[in-house]
Amino acid sequence: DAKTTQPTSMDCAEGRAANLPCNHSTIxxxxxxxxxxxxxxxxxxxxxxxxxxxxxxEMASLIITEDRKSSTLILPHATLRDTAVYYCIVRAxxxxxxxxxxxxxxxxxxxxxx
Amino acid sequence: KAxxxxxxxxxxxxxxxxxxxxxSPISGHRSVSWYQQTPGQGLQFLFExxxxxxxxxxxxxxxxxxxxxxxxxxxxxxxTLELGDSALYLCASSPPTGTGELxxxxxxxxxxx
Numbered sequence: 001d002a003k004t005t006q007p008t009s010m011d012c013a014e015g016r017a018a019n020l021p022c023n024h025s026t027i028x029x030x031x032x033x034x035x036x037x038x039x040x041x042x043x044x045x046x047x048x049x050x051x052x053x054x055x056x057x058e059m060a061s062l063i064i065t066e067d068r069k070s071s072t073l074i075l076p077h078a079t080l081r082d083t084a085v086y087y088c089i090v091r092a093x094x095x096x097x098x099x100x101x102x103x104x105x106x107x108x109x110x111x112x113x114x
Numbered sequence: 115k116a117x118x119x120x121x122x123x124x125x126x127x128x129x130x131x132x133x134x135x136x137x138s139p140i141s142g143h144r145s146v147s148w149y150q151q152t153p154g155q156g157l158q159f160l161f162e163x164x165x166x167x168x169x170x171x172x173x174x175x176x177x178x179x180x181x182x183x184x185x186x187x188x189x190x191x192x193x194t195l196e197l198g199d200s201a202l203y204l205c206a207s208s209p210p211t212g213t214g215e216l217x218x219x220x221x222x223x224x225x226x227x
Contacts, residue, residue, distance in 0.1 A: 032214060043118075043204050043218030044157070087157075091214070100147025100162035100208055100216060101170050
């Protein structure tokens with residue numbers, strides 16, 4: 001089972017910031033938080049990941065609480081093309097020698113509206 | 115840099131047939147993983163290969179198999195197809211940095227009639 005809890009769906013107005021929450025209260029010390037998104041009928045797209053510090057890249061920012069039990073993905077200026085299902089995943093970067101085994105939950109369906 | 119390439123993108127098979135799907139990872143990536151996505155079960159991990167060796171396997175029957183070649187390209191095979199095998203099959207590769215991010219291809223959509 002997925003070790004994260006996300007809202008089923010969210011709406012966001014175009015041009016506004018989209019803040020997607022994720023709860024991961026059982027996260028272990030060596031586990032990272034990863035975010036992916038999947039636009040309809042396409043392969044998932046890696047967005048960002050972090051361990052305990054806040055991270056920012058050209059796509060998004062990731063804010064992790066100090067106790068690491070929750071995080072928020074921020075899309076600073078959402079566009080219609082950001083409409084997608086967003087998945088929050090926690091796991092160790094090198095999980096028993098394996099990198100490829102991700103457990104995807106149901107994610108959050110973000111709808112960006114004009 | 116070219117992304118992960120999967121072929122074919124779409125295919126239709128009938129029950130009992132077998133199918134082979136191909137995946138070319140991003141250049142320099144040696145780890146390749148496969149996932150099945152269905153409306154009911156979501157994204158599920160099938161298996162992972164690294165340096166031509168299966169490193170991890172999900173909970174799927176033995177009809178699902180895979181392999182990886184010396185150039186890191188990978189194939190997966192499904193034998194004796196069932197209607198429930200209709201799905202989007204996704205391949206992902208991981209960079210050698212060991213930081214755990216996956217880069218997915220567009221998938222191969224299999225329909226079993």
